[in-house]
Amino acid sequence: MAERVRFTVDGQPAAADAGVSLLASLWNDGVRSLRTSVAGEPRGSLCAMGTCFECRVDVDGEPHVRSCLTAVREGMSVSLRGAGRPADVLAASAAARAPSREPLEADVVVVGGGPAGLAAAIHSAEAGARTLVVDAYARPGGQIWRHRNEPPPAARRWIARLDGARITRLPGAAVVDARDRELLVEHDGDARRVRYARLVLATGARELFLPFPGWTLPGVVGIGGAQALLKAGGSFRGRRVLVAGSGPLLPAVAAALAAAGARIVGIAEQAPRGRLAAFGAGLWRAPGKIVEGLGYAARLAGVSYRTGSWLREVETLGGALRATLGDGRRAWTVDCDVVACGFGLVPNLELPRLVGCEIADNRVVTRGAQETSVAGVYAAGELCGIAGVDHALVTGAIAGLAATGRKISAALARRGVHERAFGLRLERAFALRAELRGLAGPDTLVCRCEDVALGRCAGSASVREAKLLTRAGMGPCQGRVCGPALAFLHGWPSDTPRPPLAPTPLATLMQEPEPRDAARPARL
Numbered sequence: 001m002a003e004r005v006r007f008t009v010d011g012q013p014a015a016a017d018a019g020v021s022l023l024a025s026l027w028n029d030g031v032r033s034l035r036t037s038v039a040g041e042p043r044g045s046l047c048a049m050g051t052c053f054e055c056r057v058d059v060d061g062e063p064h065v066r067s068c069l070t071a072v073r074e075g076m077s078v079s080l081r082g083a084g085r086p087a088d089v090l091a092a093s094a095a096a097r098a099p100s101r102e103p104l105e106a107d108v109v110v111v112g113g114g115p116a117g118l119a120a121a122i123h124s125a126e127a128g129a130r131t132l133v134v135d136a137y138a139r140p141g142g143q144i145w146r147h148r149n150e151p152p153p154a155a156r157r158w159i160a161r162l163d164g165a166r167i168t169r170l171p172g173a174a175v176v177d178a179r180d181r182e183l184l185v186e187h188d189g190d191a192r193r194v195r196y197a198r199l200v201l202a203t204g205a206r207e208l209f210l211p212f213p214g215w216t217l218p219g220v221v222g223i224g225g226a227q228a229l230l231k232a233g234g235s236f237r238g239r240r241v242l243v244a245g246s247g248p249l250l251p252a253v254a255a256a257l258a259a260a261g262a263r264i265v266g267i268a269e270q271a272p273r274g275r276l277a278a279f280g281a282g283l284w285r286a287p288g289k290i291v292e293g294l295g296y297a298a299r300l301a302g303v304s305y306r307t308g309s310w311l312r313e314v315e316t317l318g319g320a321l322r323a324t325l326g327d328g329r330r331a332w333t334v335d336c337d338v339v340a341c342g343f344g345l346v347p348n349l350e351l352p353r354l355v356g357c358e359i360a361d362n363r364v365v366t367r368g369a370q371e372t373s374v375a376g377v378y379a380a381g382e383l384c385g386i387a388g389v390d391h392a393l394v395t396g397a398i399a400g401l402a403a404t405g406r407k408i409s410a411a412l413a414r415r416g417v418h419e420r421a422f423g424l425r426l427e428r429a430f431a432l433r434a435e436l437r438g439l440a441g442p443d444t445l446v447c448r449c450e451d452v453a454l455g456r457c458a459g460s461a462s463v464r465e466a467k468l469l470t471r472a473g474m475g476p477c478q479g480r481v482c483g484p485a486l487a488f489l490h491g492w493p494s495d496t497p498r499p500p501l502a503p504t505p506l507a508t509l510m511q512e513p514e515p516r517d518a519a520r521p522a523r524l
Contacts, residue, residue, distance in 0.1 A: 114142020449475020
């Protein structure tokens with residue numbers, strides 16, 4: 001039986017199993033609204049993996065803590081009212097810490113601990129290079145292999161190899177800035193500089209959210225958000241869940257939720273049936289994926305799966321939700337408790353852009369052996385195209401070997417070509433239809449952080465201009481949610497990233513180390 005952890009929420013006693021995220025614990029207790037927006041509207045978590053910043057709470061007086069990335073711990077005091085600590089207390093807390101001034105140095109630094117990052121780090125270390133992994137998550141595996149106790153079967157061999165290799169990990173760390181072959185990293189409230197000879201970028205991807213009326217209501221979460229909540233200990237047992245949007249994650253997540261006791265009231269996929277049929281016919285090249293798909297179908301027997309259909313609106317209905325869907329010809333409603341909606345994935349390109357990597361077609365350009373346009377910098381996984389776990393593992397292995405100067409075998413190179421081709425077929429099959437650009441009206445919020453309606457951005461010519469005129473993209477998520485949405489809606493290119501790449505506590509910035517020549521690097 002799992003150990004129980006006791007803590008308080010707004011002064012009231014609470015308890016959860018050890019290892020469960022604070023967000024999952026609150027979710028299990030029926031708490032859907034975690035904060036209020038700029039305009040005073042209730043908000044709940046959207047992504048459940050640290051991107052949207054909608055799950056911020058106060059923990060032990062520390063403001064703006066993302067509950068999705070925070071595990072419950074004995075005696076913690078949680079406030080949903082957002083009292084926070086005054087600036088003088090924050091400053092005193094920063095001064096009381098003893099920051100690490102010595103930079104770290106490694107032959108190969110890997111940013112990202114998902115499948116691509118694991119494969120890169122393992123191959124680099126096994127080739128004899130001093131390897132360091134900067135990972136945003138506490139446990140290796142990224143979002144796809146996220147776990148509380150035992151890793152999923154597919155991850156066990158890789159995590160065992162990671163544990164057996166001489167690899168230094170910085171878990172729960174965020175890259176804040178990058179320049180001159182050096183990263184500024186926030187780790188455990190401390191600012192560290194990390195120097196590298198070669199760098200492998202494996203920063204993964206996040207969900208693409210498109211605004212529609214009601215998408216900001218508590219209980220409306222992303223597809224990956226629902227998956228993240230489930231993996232973090234959230235319960236969906238007995239809940240009516242509508243799954244909508246686009247991509248292979250829809251049946252995968254719906255099947256996982258159903259296995260956990262959720263009642264799936266429908267799946268709406270925007271891609272037309274013909275394109276999906278053509279995609280399925282091409283899977284003879286990947287029999288493993290056919291078996292995987294058949295498994296989902298078996299677990300979802302009897303569940304309505306509509307192609308060429310999309311979510312149009314969500315509204316509250318008593319203590320539940322009512323979703324309106326359509327297919328361009330007619331509309332219908334579905335009553336539910338949770339709406340899980342996402343429109344595929346977009347790569348996390350902020351760090352590659354800041355490092356100076358060439359970007360084209362929303363992916364990092366690589367020129368053989370996963371090397372980018374910046375010498376000594378490699379990219380792997382979703383940064384090179386959304387193509388699944390096998391693609392991430394193969395490109396990660398190639399990048400890790402290339403970063404150590406090892407030759408890439410012909411067989412490994414062929415696998416890379418094969419997985420890239422699968423990614424292109426995936427992209428064509430689930431390409432978003434033009435009708436989705438009409439979901440949001442002028443009054444629909446597009447920037448959740450700053451409560452900016454889509455109509456206010458109408459006179460802008462770019463993401464940057466919209467930011468300057470309306471503050472869209474200037475909230476805590478720094479445009480990670482509204483930026484890709486505006487890019488899809490208006491065809492605008494992404495804005496140029498500027499440090500800090502992630503919201504950084506003042507206490508950490510106050511600890512920023514001395515200039516590079518002030519300390520000798522700590523060798524790994």
